[in-house]
């Protein structure tokens with residue numbers, strides 16, 4: 023087998039099936055990353071969404087015996103929405119981050135990787151392969167960095183010279199000794215725009231994230247959001263793009279190479295009030311195919327309530343009162359109570375007081391008290 027020739031063929035085939043960038047790396051253990059992951063764990067900086075087994079994360083041969091190389095792939099996604107609907111004072115809208123626009127990228131990458139596997143196996147029937155994207159054990163960014171897909175930016179993202187950081191990453195471990203590519207030069211230089219722009223100070227220093235403070239993570243939690251973050255979340259329903267939007271390397275980068283990654287504007291930027299009363303079925307129909315729905319309806323609805331509070335949208339008051347009285351989920355009742363206080367419409371006061379009498383959930387009572395206190399501070 024001529025591995026140079028095979029590598030050339032794999033690259034050529036990858037273009038045919040809509041892979042925008044491909045790189046090859048050795049399957050050696052990721053020593054530096056191992057230390058990094060341990061440190062992040064010790065500091066309590068992880069999100070909890072990562073694979074917990076650090077050995078598996080950093081030693082590809084534990085995932086595929088005889089692992090010799092890793093093929094890294096990247097697919098570019100759009101950063102601008104065509105015909106984006108605009109929110110108005112009476113019809114406010116929330117926002118899903120760009121990585122949730124269009125069809126769930128896990129499905130899109132899985133399909134590309136499967137085609138690549140089939141191609142390789144047809145050429146080398148004895149090949150062993152194992153593919154993953156996001157939900158696998160490996161750190162996709164560390165693989166992409168080693169394979170020369172892009173550099174690791176101070177905002178933590180892998181930045182490609184061609185598509186900026188708006189790329190999804192995936193990889194395939196193989197037992198074929200493909201010649202590796204070289205990592206590429208880091209172009210961040212003295213820039214610190216992402217660190218300066220992060221609303222919560224989650225980027226504690228270049229390339230180091232405290233995920234517990236990252237809005238992207240916070241939008242995906244299911245409980246009450248800590249008070250200090252409630253205003254910072256703005257109108258984000260899922261994810262956060264701030265540290266990518268301010269990045270000069272992303273300037274003018276907006277690629278529309280895959281029809282399935284085009285957003286449905288009404289789903290990517292939905293009206294907030296209708297989200298409060300959406301049924302499970304409607305939610306699944308409208309948002310079910312998007313990556314941003316993976317945690318279900320509750321976090322999105324909680325975030326929609328916080329977004330309405332952020333806008334101080336008085337048209338939402340009757341809807342929030344209904345949630346306070348009728349919703350079976352304490353997080354929704356409590357967040358609605360706080361939002362009513364934040365919006366500052368004093369007509370909500372007797373309703374909050376009545377709910378204070380009948381509410382049995384201690385966490386919700388705490389939120390009702392916060393709502394009443396906020397209302398008491400409202401100037402006539």
Ligand code: B12
Nearest residue numbers: 058119156161162163164174178179180191229238261262
């Ligand atoms: C957990 C997770 C999250 C968590 C934590 C993110 C984080 N930065 O750790 C949360 C929920 C916050 C999150 C948010 C986002 N995520 Co995410 N997430 C993951 C996941 C599942 C694991 C990441 C992980 O292991 N983190 C641990 C840290 C330590 O490692 P890392 O950042 O991945 O790797 C780098 C560092 O370790 C660094 N490093 C290693 N050693 C050292 C030493 C020094 C001194 C320094 C400076 C750095 C350094 O180099 C590595 C390579 O760049 C990956 C998929 C996967 N399986 O890898 C997707 C992934 C990283 N996420 C992705 C995306 C798109 C996002 C968001 C942009 C989504 C959004 N718009 O909201 C944000 C970006 C937030 C940010 N600034 O990082 C993409 C990244 C694509 C890209 N171009 O980089 C991935 C790869 C998913 C995918 N397959 O496409 N995510």
Ligand code: SF4
Nearest residue numbers: 220236237262264265
């Ligand atoms: S995704 Fe948002 S909150 Fe997280 S590091 Fe970037 S700017 Fe900060």
Ligand code: SF4
Nearest residue numbers: 175176210213216269
């Ligand atoms: S904003 Fe500046 S420092 Fe941050 S990732 Fe982009 S180039 Fe690097």
